[in-house]
Amino acid sequence: MTSMRADAVRNRDLVLATARRAMAEGDMSLQLNDLARRAGIGVGTVYRHFPTRRALLESLAEPAFTALLDDARVASLREDAWTGLRQILRTLLVQQLSDPAFTEVISTSPALDASPDTTSHREAFADLAQAVLERARQAGALRLDLTPDDLHHLVCGTAFALRLTPDPNACLDRYLQVLFDGIRTTA
Amino acid sequence: MTSMRADAVRNRDLVLATARRAMAEGDMSLQLNDLARRAGIGVGTVYRHFPTRRALLESLAEPAFTALLDDARVASLREDAWTGLRQILRTLLVQQLSDPAFTEVISTSPALDASPDTTSHREAFADLAQAVLERARQAGALRLDLTPDDLHHLVCGTAFALRLTPDPNACLDRYLQVLFDGIRTTA
DNA sequence: CAATAAACGGATAAGTCATCCGATTAGACT
DNA sequence: AGTCTAATCGGATGACTTATCCGTTTATTG
Structure with a gap:
């Protein structure tokens, strides 16, 4: 069984949660760099989970x-x-x-x-x-x-x-x- | 009578024409820098006529x-x-x-x-x-x-x-x- | 507890935005 | 025609955004 690593799952969810929060605050831009900063993780991590x-x-x-x-x-x-x-x-x-x-x-x-x-x-x-x-x-x-x-x-x-x-x-x-x-x- | 200078009118029209051409080609981005380049005039000129x-x-x-x-x-x-x-x-x-x-x-x-x-x-x-x-x-x-x-x-x-x-x-x-x-x- | 494949993260190259200001020029006036 | 000057021009530039790459770290497996 090929499952995701625990930290990968955690970070992915973290990005999604951060994105939802941002949208709720009215920020529709969804800038991946910005989300990374807000989520406290690296830009590369965000781009790996969500290339676009x-x-x-x-x-x-x-x-x-x-x-x-x-x-x-x-x-x-x-x-x-x-x-x-x-x-x-x-x-x-x-x-x-x-x-x-x-x-x-x-x-x-x-x-x-x-x-x-x-x-x-x-x-x-x-x-x-x-x-x-x-x-x-x-x-x-x-x-x-x-x-x-x-x-x-x-x-x-x-x-x-x-x-x-x-x-x-x-x-x-x-x-x-x-x-x-x-x-x-x-x- | 406060009329525009001839070159100003010319350039303004040039930008509009260039923008229309770009849109007709399917480019909806209307990047002002890009329009300036395409129209063959300075960026500053475009931004003066159309600040946004x-x-x-x-x-x-x-x-x-x-x-x-x-x-x-x-x-x-x-x-x-x-x-x-x-x-x-x-x-x-x-x-x-x-x-x-x-x-x-x-x-x-x-x-x-x-x-x-x-x-x-x-x-x-x-x-x-x-x-x-x-x-x-x-x-x-x-x-x-x-x-x-x-x-x-x-x-x-x-x-x-x-x-x-x-x-x-x-x-x-x-x-x-x-x-x-x-x-x-x-x- | 080693081995290793997966994931991390941030420096950075490339691209876009918008301003500022010295150079240029149209148009008024003589 | 020639001079003046205010309006306009243009592009160098700094701030910002995008997306990649790769050396470092870590979760998992046996």
Whole structure:
């Protein structure tokens, strides 16, 4: 079994924790040198664990992805496909509002150099979303000209709109409603 | 009359042209040092005309703003307020798809250090939009819980969604329709 | 407790940002 | 045309950020 050395694990977690703290303080720059200094470890160590800003982002987004998947699994089992779809859309918005790293990962085309974890999370979610979407379509009232990708883009767009807002959480359900009404078939 | 020196005007235009060329080539970084080199003028000259990346962006966005205003004036005079509103929303999307600088300016809260031109353009547009919105509301069928700002955010969100797309122009009218249906009153 | 592969850390080369100020020049005035 | 001067120019430069490399240290294994 090829496991990581204890100090490596410790330092990796330390970087992640420091990065989260920095983001919570409003510093989105995620400068790896700066994180190293803040975490009290060497720059080389940080760069070894996270060769790029992007790699760090994906690791930061990991828990949000897990939460999203858990939620989507529940949602996909709901009796009413529309309710399930709504729940998934809402969770996507909520996660984006609460986690900038997740936002950046989910709002970007799957990168070629993405971590295996990120890729598999994306695929797992895409499958769940597609299933719910399919059921919702069969239940009627979903626009015919919307692909799963379209919906993905539109949700990210709605999250973007919310971020422009002075109080995103206050606007969440209103904007979600606009999106939701928009993806119904027009009479 | 306090006019600019001829060489100053020339160099300013040169920087703008160089920046546009760079953006057309897909380089969004707008590094002022780099632009200076490309334009064949001194760094100091570039920084004098455009102290920040933001100032440059606003100048680049100027023509798009003018086009938007021209269009909005026409739209606001239309018989049918809904048609006018739709036209304005569409133009906002089209301009954002064709001009990244405009996109960045319009998708941002009015900055305190914004140029007078940008500020007055924004205000003029806000007035026109508000008027059309008001008429559309009276014509019925517009959600009651949407402020002009909400609509602004949602349009920028839709533009963001379009940018995630492989072929934004192909999706434009589809996504616009989703937005448009979303802002109607639900039955 | 040695052996060693893995991980550490920080000096540093390369690249970017933005300012400052001596040199230059456009435009006004004679 | 020639002179003056305030406006503009340009690039050397210092501060800052990025990312690598490699000698040193340490966790793990038997």
